[in-house]
Amino acid sequence: MTVGLKTPSNYYMELITTFPPRPITNDDELIATQTRINEIIDRASITSDDRDYLKVLGTLVYDYEEEHEKWPALKGIALVKTLINEDNVSPEKLLEIFETEEIFNEVMMRKRELTVGQIKKLGELFHISPSAFVD
Numbered sequence: 001m002t003v004g005l006k007t008p009s010n011y012y013m014e015l016i017t018t019f020p021p022r023p024i025t026n027d028d029e030l031i032a033t034q035t036r037i038n039e040i041i042d043r044a045s046i047t048s049d050d051r052d053y054l055k056v057l058g059t060l061v062y063d064y065e066e067e068h069e070k071w072p073a074l075k076g077i078a079l080v081k082t083l084i085n086e087d088n089v090s091p092e093k094l095l096e097i098f099e100t101e102e103i104f105n106e107v108m109m110r111k112r113e114l115t116v117g118q119i120k121k122l123g124e125l126f127h128i129s130p131s132a133f134v135d
Helices: 010-018 027-041 048-068 076-087 091-098 101-108 116-126
Strands: none
Touching: 010 048, 027 048, 076 101, 076 116, 091 101, 091 116
């Protein structure tokens, strides 16, 4: 018997048998896995078993996308603008980084360079390496 592993509940076993997690090998399997993830996320309540199962499926999607998806190589201000839009970053968060709206606007219009402090704070905010914000 392996120590530390808990016996899966009947519900978790149902999740696994209904849509068995397997390595994704093509775009059709990717879409099917993403659809299954969305079905679970759209439920009124999510159990700990659902969360565990979603982690497994999410890892499979991540692994496939890392190997097969080409991501645009955004750097610097282009990356900042994209992340701000995608994450709907609040003006308050931006002021914590840029101090004033004027400084923020000048940086976005490339009239002012990002400072080392701003680059570090952007990395923390978006959970990515600060080097991604250096052109």
